[in-house]
Amino acid sequence: MYKKVTTPLDDGIVNQLKAGDLILLSGEIYTARDEAHKRMIESLNRGEKLPFEIRNSVIYYVGPCPPKPGQVVGSCGPTTSGRMDKYTPVLIELGLKGMIGKGYRSKEVIEAMKKYKAVYFTAIGGAGALLAQKVKKAEIVAYEDLGTEAIYKFLVEDFPVIVTIDIYGNNLYEIEKEKYKTNLKR
Amino acid sequence: MKVIEAKKITEIVKLLCIEANYELPRDIFKSLKERIKEETSPLGREILKDIIANAEIAKTQRMPICQDTGIVVVFVEIGQEVHIVNGSLEEAINEGVRLGYEEGYLRKSVVKSPILRINTGDNTPAIIHYHICEGNRLSITVMPKGAGSENMSALKMLKPSDGVEGIKNFVIETVEKAGPNACPPSIVGIGIGGDFELAPYLAKKALLRKVGERNTDEVIAQLEEELLQEINTLGVGPQGLGGSTTALDVHIETYPTHIASLPVAVNLGCHVTRHATFVL
Numbered sequence: 001m002y003k004k005v006t007t008p009l010d011d012g013i014v015n016q017l018k019a020g021d022l023i024l025l026s027g028e029i030y031t032a033r034d035e036a037h038k039r040m041i042e043s044l045n046r047g048e049k050l051p052f053e054i055r056n057s058v059i060y061y062v063g064p065c066p067p068k069p070g071q072v073v074g075s076c077g078p079t080t081s082g083r084m085d086k087y088t089p090v091l092i093e094l095g096l097k098g099m100i101g102k103g104y105r106s107k108e109v110i111e112a113m114k115k116y117k118a119v120y121f122t123a124i125g126g127a128g129a130l131l132a133q134k135v136k137k138a139e140i141v142a143y144e145d146l147g148t149e150a151i152y153k154f155l156v157e158d159f160p161v162i163v164t165i166d167i168y169g170n171n172l173y174e175i176e177k178e179k180y181k182t183n184l185k186r
Numbered sequence: 187m188k189v190i191e192a193k194k195i196t197e198i199v200k201l202l203c204i205e206a207n208y209e210l211p212r213d214i215f216k217s218l219k220e221r222i223k224e225e226t227s228p229l230g231r232e233i234l235k236d237i238i239a240n241a242e243i244a245k246t247q248r249m250p251i252c253q254d255t256g257i258v259v260v261f262v263e264i265g266q267e268v269h270i271v272n273g274s275l276e277e278a279i280n281e282g283v284r285l286g287y288e289e290g291y292l293r294k295s296v297v298k299s300p301i302l303r304i305n306t307g308d309n310t311p312a313i314i315h316y317h318i319c320e321g322n323r324l325s326i327t328v329m330p331k332g333a334g335s336e337n338m339s340a341l342k343m344l345k346p347s348d349g350v351e352g353i354k355n356f357v358i359e360t361v362e363k364a365g366p367n368a369c370p371p372s373i374v375g376i377g378i379g380g381d382f383e384l385a386p387y388l389a390k391k392a393l394l395r396k397v398g399e400r401n402t403d404e405v406i407a408q409l410e411e412e413l414l415q416e417i418n419t420l421g422v423g424p425q426g427l428g429g430s431t432t433a434l435d436v437h438i439e440t441y442p443t444h445i446a447s448l449p450v451a452v453n454l455g456c457h458v459t460r461h462a463t464f465v466l
Binding site: 020035062063064065066067068071074075076077079080082102103104122124125126127128129130131132133146147148149160162164172173175176177178179180181182183185186 | 227229230233236237239241243244247248249250251252253254291293294305307332334337358362365366367369419422423427428429430456457458
């Protein structure tokens with residue numbers, strides 16, 4: 001029931017992904033959350049380059065726990081994506097193809113996803129220990145001083161995600177909630 | 187009078203921080219398992235299974251259940267006959283947090299200034315609530331609180347005329363609006379009464395009660411049941427991806443209030459509502 005997908009993504013791949021698809025993602029992905037996004041946008045505003053190739057990349061909204069000796073990474077489940085909404089449309093315009101997080105996205109992000117073909121995956125919030133098992137390599141790419149908020153390059157293998165908003169604007173949060181709503185008063 | 191060494195408190199807080207983050211309370215674990223049978227959405231059932239598998243991995247591999255190991259909320263109940271020696275209680279607690287987060291490989295998620303946002307690097311300071319009571323016991327509860335659910339929590343000063351319907355509407359709106367962001371299935375902590383600052387404190391304390399336990403007041407217990415049922419008809423479901431398990435339980439704590447007031451606070455707890463207690 002899972003589809004296997006490998007990064008980097010491109011239009012040909014994201015065209016095929018539909019809201020509700022269960023995906024096992026493999027390849028390189030980049031971690032970034034609040035402060036890293038803020039710095040990336042500040043870099044762009046100064047006319048500087050981003051610390052990694054944004055075109056066709058996937059960003060994972062996560063701040064991992066420190067690894068114990070012998071671990072690649074500590075627990076690393078998704079954080080709430082909505083906090084990155086303000087910074088996201090410009091990254092999508094530059095070629096970002098996928099985001100992994102949890103929770104709602106803004107109208108502006110969804111419009112950018114449709115226009116420039118990018119997909120929003122969610123992973124299970126709070127499943128940090130389980131998801132850490134799927135990360136095979138982790139190296140710091142930028143902003144080391146930010147600690148858990150630094151940008152890491154993760155090599156993931158069969159990392160389980162769900163296509164939650166696709167490039168056609170289908171939103172699994174809305175579709176599924178409507179299906180299971182049995183409340184007649186509200 | 188009981189004499190307690192400050193360093194003993196540090197040691198206990200350190201162990202509680204690690205234990206709370208590695209091991210899901212049994213009542214929550216049990217409730218998640220029971221909910222699989224009742225969950226109407228196939229995807230919801232799969233998500234619940236993964237949530238359970240995650241808690242098991244964390245326990246056996248001794249690693250955090252969730253990467254958001256939280257800001258540490260500490261509830262201290264201190265008997266008036268307890269005397270703490272060789273150090274300050276507050277510093278002893280913070281030192282325990284510092285050691286626990288370092289030795290337990292837990293994430294440091296606290297920034298010193300809410301404006302400048304520089305990480306303190308050791309997850310201190312904790313948010314500490316002291317309650318002085320009779321006797322010579324010292325009870326320490328550590329609750330690492332993640333921000334996903336905390337950020338979707340809310341407080342409203344209702345009018346007394348809004349009544350029970352007003353309370354229900356506000357609670358349900360808050361849970362529905364939180365949707366996937368609060369990492370459901372949730373434990374919904376509600377504080378009713380008191381004043382502007384007491385209601386959220388009661389809501390937070392309500393999250394400590396075991397899943398499945400009701401308020402001892404019959405009227406409030408009934409309201410908890412009704413809210414739980416209605417919340418689970420919203421369709422939000424596990425992780426907000428649809429289903430009949432939006433909340434595992436609803437806990438309400440109350441306090442007397444002003445004749446003109448009806449404060450209601452909703453503190454959402456995610457499916458990893460962690461806490462651990464030690465009594466000296």
